[in-house]
């Protein structure tokens with residue numbers, strides 16, 4: 001139904017990390033506006049790290065809850081320190097990178113998975129609110145499980161090489177058909193196999 005998404009790895013783990021923080025509680029458009037403003041106003045991530053938090057907040061204001069996000073972005077960049085570089089993750093064992101990323105302030109498994117998958121095409125699958133809802137309704141994921149466990153379950157059922165496709169298409173299905181409120185089960189291509197379908 002949704003095809004196979006084509007999206008080359010962009011090779012920018014720091015950018016992905018900041019983008020994922022900016023994506024919290026907002027839509028993609030506002031997230032992108034906030035990210036572009038941040039990139040325009042500061043010449044480097046080092047400059048963001050060393051800037052007063054008020055300046056970061058002003059730059060990312062269109063992304064919403066900018067007070068919280070500016071503090072978090074600065075804290076993350078400071079925790080990475082010098083050099084401000086995550087390119088070692090391209091060739092590191094995935095477990096080491098996950099451990100490093102989830103030790104950063106406010107960074108969980110979903111953000112870590114976004115960084116590893118979108119920056120380098122590594123084997124991790126982000127489980128966001130849409131992916132978890134659809135996965136649970138299809139009984140692919142354990143209802144009510146904590147997000148760490150959901151990520152492990154997601155990886156266990158994802159064929160190697162299909163990480164991006166599985167993530168993107170569950171997300172699309174959640175946005176377009178399997179809505180949080182009133183899922184469109186009658187129009188759903190998965191209804192015959194879905195234990196949660198509503199007649």
Ligand code: SF4
Nearest residue numbers: 178183185188194197
């Ligand atoms: S049948 Fe309904 S609950 Fe199941 S996946 Fe489709 S839209 Fe979601």
